Amino acid sequence: MSGWLTIIALCGPIGSGKTTLAHRLHDRLRDARVISTDLLGRGAYAKMLGIVASQRGPERYLILDATFYRQVWRDRLAEAARERVVTVFLRCSLETSLRRNRERTVSLPDSAVYSIYRGFEAPSDADVVLDADRATPEQAEGVVIRYINEIGDSP
Secondary structure (H helix, E strand, C coil): CCCCCEEEEEECCCCCCHHHHHHHHHHHCCCEEEEEHHHCCCCHHHHHHHHHHHCCCCCCEEEEECCCCCHHHHHHHHHHCCCEEEEEEEECCHHHHHHHHHHCCCCCCHHHHHHHHHHCCCCCCCCEEEECCCCCHHHHHHHHHHHHHHCCCCC
16 A cells, blocks of 8 residues: 555644654554654755655555644645645643743753744644643543544544
């Protein structure tokens, strides 16, 4: 088999739990691959969108771990994808974003967190919206898996 059936785009501010959720979904879903902008370096969004547009692997799910804090990047993802895109928005407070970023082994300067948070263009059309201040990683995973089951793409 060649080609993903579903692309799961995790978007949210820094520290909202995207990477944790990406790893949990990877472990739970059969045939999943995670691509994180954190690991792609300079030009990460262009690289990620290039993978979406041109590479097809044997995996059933492609999980994208990125802030996607600009609507234009989500629009470009929709254009590049030939598969269904499930957008999961992890919403959290600025305080949570700052605290979780500071707890990381490799953290960003507070100024970067402020900048991205203040400039965040929240998706109005997200398929799943999670309150990352309140939801545990287990609860977030459960909500996404239930949504995938509801749309008929059972893991």
